[in-house]
Amino acid sequence: MSLLERLNSDMKQAMKEKNKDKLNVIRMVKASLQNEVISLGNNVTLSADQELTILTREVKQRKDSLLEFEKAGRDDLVDKLKQELLILEEYLPQQLSEDELLEIVRATISEVGATSKADMGKVMSAVMPKVKGQADGSSVNKAVASLLK
Incomplete structure (x- = not known):
């Protein structure tokens, strides 16, 4: 199952469960994937490697933001970003020890x-x-x- 198929399946599940946090994260990732398809040409299908690159970029952006928000003492945003990171990490391959x-x-x-x-x-x-x-x-x-x- 490709990342996009998995995201679509999980998005439907999040809608049924009324899990707005997960739904928002999935929509952001799907938008990033779609933006990449548009930038490469609309008739392109992303490879698993390209999907992984985009997903990794999303995780990195959130980790960078998390550091900035922690420095600024914005605990409300820190908690939100930590939750988003947990959701995104479900789609990443197993991390190396x-x-x-x-x-x-x-x-x-x-x-x-x-x-x-x-x-x-x-x-x-x-x-x-x-x-x-x-x-x-x-x-x-x-x-x-x-x-x-």
Whole structure:
């Protein structure tokens, strides 16, 4: 089942349950998917990889906003965003544990022959496609930085 099919199914369920929070999040994600289709040309069907990219972008936007709202002391908006993130994470693939991520980073460091922090960009660009949707950039960055001295 594609992401769009799953969103449509869950949207119907949210309507039946009168779950407005989930319904709003699903509608926002569907709008983002539709905007991407429009920007690529209306007769295009998004691949699973493209759908995942859009979903990841939505999660990242909310995490960034969450940090800003926490700094500003806007607890009302923080709670709302945390709820939205929980809903969005239902559609993401299983997230890698810290140990799994470190193992992938170690293997990639060996593959690209990285030896110092100067090679961090090379390692990051090799790791990110491998963990797409399973780990965010900041956690990958921390893992790479911890292994490169």
